[in-house]
Amino acid sequence: MRIEGKSIILTGASSGIGRALVSPLVKRGAVLTIAARRGERLAEVAREAAERYPDSPPPVAVACDVTDGTAVSSLVGGAVERLGDVDVLINNAGVSAFGEEARTSVDDYRDVMEVNFYGALACMREVLPFMVRRGEGLIVNVLSVAALHGVPYLSAYCASKSALLAVSESIRAELADSGVRVMLVYPGYTDSEIFDVEKRVGGARRPPGTYAPADIVAQRIVRAIEVGSGDLFLTMRGRALSVLRGLAPPVVERAMRKIARELRCPDEPAGERGDEEGGSES
Numbered sequence: 053m054r055i056e057g058k059s060i061i062l063t064g065a066s067s068g069i070g071r072a073l074v075s076p077l078v079k080r081g082a083v084l085t086i087a088a089r090r091g092e093r094l095a096e097v098a099r100e101a102a103e104r105y106p107d108s109p110p111p112v113a114v115a116c117d118v119t120d121g122t123a124v125s126s127l128v129g130g131a132v133e134r135l136g137d138v139d140v141l142i143n144n145a146g147v148s149a150f151g152e153e154a155r156t157s158v159d160d161y162r163d164v165m166e167v168n169f170y171g172a173l174a175c176m177r178e179v180l181p182f183m184v185r186r187g188e189g190l191i192v193n194v195l196s197v198a199a200l201h202g203v204p205y206l207s208a209y210c211a212s213k214s215a216l217l218a219v220s221e222s223i224r225a226e227l228a229d230s231g232v233r234v235m236l237v238y239p240g241y242t243d244s245e246i247f248d249v250e251k252r253v254g255g256a257r258r259p260p261g262t263y264a265p266a267d268i269v270a271q272r273i274v275r276a277i278e279v280g281s282g283d284l285f286l287t288m289r290g291r292a293l294s295v296l297r298g299l300a301p302p303v304v305e306r307a308m309r310k311i312a313r314e315l316r317c318p319d320e321p322a323g324e325r326g327d328e329e330g331g332s333e334s
């Protein structure tokens with residue numbers, strides 16, 4: 053896909069992978085609408101990209117909480133009004149919760165599902181009628197390796213990402229002849245704010261991790277959009293998991309039990325915000 057001139061909505065653009073996607077997309081001439089809750093931060097991201105690439109259309113920043121259906125409608129409605137269409141939706145906004153399943157409340161599950169699943173679903177449902185009518189469009193759903201198999205101490209996060217995976221596959225099959233494509237992205241550990249702001253319910257500790265720079269992850273996503281490749285695995289570990297879970301489930305189960313044992317820490321307290329370095333493959 054030639055990105056120049058394409059109307060692209062990107063959620064979760066105020067930090068991490070989303071923020072890192074803005075520059076390469078603007079550089080290529082995308083007509084970007086960027087969204088997240090922190091409006092000031094978003095405006096700064098838009099300003100930076102516009103200054104850096106003055107010959108490209110400046111991104112339009114829209115403060116939007118994806119859990120608010122009305123806000124999502126006006127995000128998409130505004131983009132359609134301004135630009136006539138939405139060519140690409142990048143569902144990137146996401147949150148995480150970390151810790152023992154037994155300490156994860158039903159409200160914790162709901163909070164994560166609201167953003168990662170229902171928020172992404174709402175965005176898709178808003179853009180799909182336009183895309184289907186036109187007979188073209190691309191949905192890029194940023195999932196996680198944790199969508200492929202339940203990972204210890206990430207139960208709510210896994211539930212949200214695997215739910216989004218399932219719906220994405222349903223939509224992809226149903227729209228196979230419509231001209232609308234769905235691309236799934238599976239990042240591994242990536243340097244971002246997600247580990248700082250996630251809900252920590254306690255009972256386990258995040259392992260020290262090696263993080264991919266968000267810029268590199270973003271470059272690869274943009275390249276995959278351009279090339280029109282299939283689903284994108286950003287780590288060997290993710291690709292291996294996708295193969296092994298079908299071919300050798302006991303191997304995957306053993307690995308998950310090992311991770312659970314290594315990270316178990318009954319004394320680990322709960323906390324609203326992360327207070328240590330390190331992360332698992334969110």
Ligand SMILES: NC(=O)c1ccc[n+]([C@@H]2O[C@H](COP(=O)([O-])OP(=O)(O)OC[C@H]3O[C@@H](n4cnc5c(N)ncnc54)[C@H](OP(=O)(O)O)[C@@H]3O)[C@@H](O)[C@H]2O)c1
Nearest residue numbers: 064066067068069089090117118145146242244245246334
């Ligand atoms: N980092 C990793 O290791 C990793 C691995 C696999 C997958 N991922 C996925 O990658 C995506 C991006 O995450 P990240 O790692 O870049 O984390 P991040 O730096 O925390 O970015 C998350 C983005 O989502 C936005 N967001 C959160 N709740 C929102 C809401 N209710 N409405 C609108 N926007 C909301 C945040 O902006 P505001 O706070 O301003 O709303 C922020 O811009 C997520 O879907 C995540 O699950 C990350």
